Amino acid sequence: MLLRQMKYFTAVVDCSSFTEAAERCYISQSAISQQIQALEKELGVELIHRSNRKFTLTAAGEYFYAHSKSILSQVEELTRETKQLGTDQERRLRIGYLRCYSGLELHEAIAEFSRIYPEAAISIVNGTHEELYDLLRFGGVDLVLNDQRRAFSDLYVNFELMRCGCYAELSLHNPLSKQETVSLEDLKRIPCILIASREQQNAEQEYYQNTLGFGGSYLFADNLEEGRLLVVSNRGFLPIESVGTLPPAGSAVCRLPIFQSGQQLTRNYCAFWRKERSGYYVEEFAELLRKLLHQAPR
Structure with missing residues (x-):
């Protein structure tokens, strides 16, 4: 029938x-x-x-x-x-960003996007690189702001945002704070503070140690605020990337560029989304974020 x-x-x-x-x-x-x-x-x-x-x-x-x-x-x-x-699903945008990210442009992009598209509901989540990758892979988010750690995949839109310099946040009580720059060799003598959940600590340490060349010991913090409190108490240094405009380091902290072989260490930051999930809101937000990042003072 x-x-x-x-x-x-x-x-x-x-x-x-x-x-x-x-x-x-x-x-x-x-x-x-x-x-x-x-x-x-x-x-x-x-x-x-x-x-x-x-x-x-x-x-x-x-x-x-x-x-x-x-x-x-x-x-x-x-x-x-x-x-x-x-x-309703088409009118929402789910964004994931790195737990250690602190640039101001993401906040500006979200505010501007909401002004232009008030009908779109935005939800935001943070995580480590691998947590964001899994969220994207299994449909938990529409777009992620992430660092590039593997070769680009044809399954995703790999929207390059910018190549940014790496910095170390150090307590002013640390002798290295008197320098203009720090090298990876300098930093081996003090603990490296990483922002990672308990489940992702090993993966984060392995990447910083084996891929980026950060030696020495490691400390872990659940979030950026906790990591910066460890810096203030002179427990170690916090590696960060200048993805756009960073907030002031604070009166008890200095921020020094990290050098390797005579050049500042850099990282590639991208917006990633699955090709079959590509849509107007995703593409508009990614372009808006990239525009704001490139307008940021250098």
Whole structure:
């Protein structure tokens, strides 16, 4: 039994006419008659008793008509709610950013995006590189602001934002704070403070140690504020990247560029999103963020 046949049947009853029902359903009168006959054949009962040009409903027809109206109403409501849900999903933007990120441009981009597109609901989450990658991979977010740690994948839009310099935040009580720059060799003598959840500590340490070349020991903080409190208490140094405009280091902290082989260490920052999830809001936000980052004073 097709929903279409139920619609045809209820239309005939509502119109009290096969001709008017056919016009309402945009089919021929013969076609609507055939569909109702097929429905009766499938049910094995007569729904409409025909007499010359008039018809009346049988008891089975009365029963089927009442329940068909109820079912069709429920189907319409289901269709409407499903479409609404789909529209709501298209009007949201879920953003992920690095837990150690502190640039001001992300906040500015979110504020400006909300001003331009007030109908879009924005949700924001932070995490380590691998946590953000998993969120993106499994559909937990639409877009992430992340550092590049692996080769670009064809499954994603790899929207490069900027290449930024690496810095070390140090307590003014640390002797290295008297220098203009610090080298990786200098930093091996003090603990490196990383922002990472307990589950991601090993992955973060392995990357900083084996890929970036940070030696020495490691301390971990759950968030940026906690990491900076460790710096203030002279427990170690906090590596950060200048992705846009960084807030002032504070009266008890200095921020020095990290050098390696005579050049400042740099990192590549990108906005990533899955190609099949690409859409107007995602693309507009990424472009807005990149524009703000490149307008930031150097």
